Amino acid sequence: MSQTDIDSQLPSLVEAYRKNKCSIRATALQFDVSRATISRRIDRARELGLLESSEKTEWGEIAQMIDKSEASEPIFEPPSLVQEDIPIDELIERRVHDFKRKAEAYESRKLIPIRVKEPGPIGLIVFGDPHVDDDGCDWPSLLRDVEIAKQTPGMMAGNVGDLQNNWVGRLSRLYGEQSTNKRQAWQLTEWLATEVPWLFLIKGNHDMWTGTGDPLDYMKIPGQGVLEEWSVRMALHLPNGREVRVNCRHDFPGHSQWNLVHGVSKAAQMHYSDHILLAGHKHVSGYNIVMQRDGMLSHCIRIGGYKKYDSYAKVGGFEDHNFASSCVCVIDPDATTATGLVQVFWDVEYAADYLTFLKKKV
Numbered sequence: 001m002s003q004t005d006i007d008s009q010l011p012s013l014v015e016a017y018r019k020n021k022c023s024i025r026a027t028a029l030q031f032d033v034s035r036a037t038i039s040r041r042i043d044r045a046r047e048l049g050l051l052e053s054s055e056k057t058e059w060g061e062i063a064q065m066i067d068k069s070e071a072s073e074p075i076f077e078p079p080s081l082v083q084e085d086i087p088i089d090e091l092i093e094r095r096v097h098d099f100k101r102k103a104e105a106y107e108s109r110k111l112i113p114i115r116v117k118e119p120g121p122i123g124l125i126v127f128g129d130p131h132v133d134d135d136g137c138d139w140p141s142l143l144r145d146v147e148i149a150k151q152t153p154g155m156m157a158g159n160v161g162d163l164q165n166n167w168v169g170r171l172s173r174l175y176g177e178q179s180t181n182k183r184q185a186w187q188l189t190e191w192l193a194t195e196v197p198w199l200f201l202i203k204g205n206h207d208m209w210t211g212t213g214d215p216l217d218y219m220k221i222p223g224q225g226v227l228e229e230w231s232v233r234m235a236l237h238l239p240n241g242r243e244v245r246v247n248c249r250h251d252f253p254g255h256s257q258w259n260l261v262h263g264v265s266k267a268a269q270m271h272y273s274d275h276i277l278l279a280g281h282k283h284v285s286g287y288n289i290v291m292q293r294d295g296m297l298s299h300c301i302r303i304g305g306y307k308k309y310d311s312y313a314k315v316g317g318f319e320d321h322n323f324a325s326s327c328v329c330v331i332d333p334d335a336t337t338a339t340g341l342v343q344v345f346w347d348v349e350y351a352a353d354y355l356t357f358l359k360k361k362v
C-alpha cells in the first residue's frame with residue numbers, strides 16, 4: 001500500500017483509535033493488523049496533526065509493542081549457552097531427596113535399637129569428659145578404666161564427650177599452657193577412640209569445635225559402636241526380651257547451684273522415661289533417682305570426668321565436686337525388682353568384681 005493510500009485511511013483509523021480510548025491493541029484487533037502497524041500509523045497521524053499530543057498510547061501497550069516488534073526480531077542469532085545453575089526442576093527434586101534422607105537419619109536416631117547378644121547380667125562403664133591432652137587429665141584412672149572396659153566379661157563402654165581440649169580460635173593460646181601439642185592431642189585421642197570397644201561415643205562441645213571433616217568420623221571404632229554429635233539415645237534389647245533405655249547427652253539443659261544433677265533429673269521428669277540418663281560437661285559428679293508413674297526407675301547421673309586439676313575451675317573459684325571420673329551401671333535382665341534392674345557404682349573396680357560375681361551366680 002502506498003503512503004498516499006495509507007494517509008487517506010488515517011482519518012477513519014484515528015476515529016477508531018479515539019473510540020478505543022487510545023488503545024493500540026483494540027484498534028489493531030478492529031482492523032485485523034499488527035499492533036506495530038497501528039503504532040506506525042498513529043505516529044504518522046500525529047505528524048499530520050490528526051492527533052493531539054495529549055492523546056497518548058498507554059505505557060503498558062508501548063512496552064508490549066517494543067517487546068513484540070523490535071525485541072522479538074533481533075538482528076543477530078542469539079547464542080545457545082549451557083547455564084551453570086542447576087535447572088529449577090532438578091534443584092527442587094534434589095531438595096526433596098535430601099530432606100527425605102535427613103528426616104530418615106534424624107528419625108532413626110530418636111531411639112536407636114541395640115540387640116545385646118550377651119546373655120545374663122551386663123555392665124556399662126561410662127567415661128566422663130577425658131580431655132586426654134590436658135595436663136590435669138587423670139591418666140592412671142583412665143588407663144585403669146580402659147583395662148576394665150576391655151577385660152571384664154559382659155562390660156560395654158560409653159563416653160559422654162570432650163575427648164580432648166581441641167582448643168580453637170582465641171583459645172588456641174591455651175596450648176601454651178599445656179605440655180602436649182596439637183599433634184600429640186590427636187595421637188592420644190585416636191588411641192582412646194580406638195582402644196576401647198565402645199557401645200557409644202559422643203562428641204562434646206570441645207570435639208565439635210573441629211567442625212566438618214572431623215578425624216573422629218574416619219577412625220575405625222572397635223565394636224562398631226555409635227558415634228554421635230552431642231547425644232545418643234538407645235534401647236538395649238536384652239536376650240530375655242527386656243528393654244533398657246540409655247539416654248546420654250553431653251549435657252541436658254537446666255542448672256541449679258543446689259543440685260548438680262538438676263538438668264538430667266528434669267529430662268527424666270519431663271521428657272524421657274528412660275532407665276539410665278547420663279551427662280558430663282560440667283566436670284562435677286552427682287546422682288539422683290526419679291521414679292516414673294509406672295514405677296520404673298530413671299537413674300540420673302552426671303559424671304565428673306578425668307580432668308582432675310583444672311585451672312579454669314581455680315580461676316572461677318569452683319569447688320571440687322568431681323568425686324568420680326567414671327561410673328558403671330550394672331544391668332541384671334532377670335531382676336524381679338525395679339531397684340535390681342539397674343545398679344549404679346562409682347567405684348569401677350568394685351563394679352567389675354560385682355558384675356563378674358553376678359555372671360557366675362547366674
Ligand SMILES: [Fe+2]
Pocket residue numbers: 129131161162204206281282283
Ligand atoms: Fe569437658
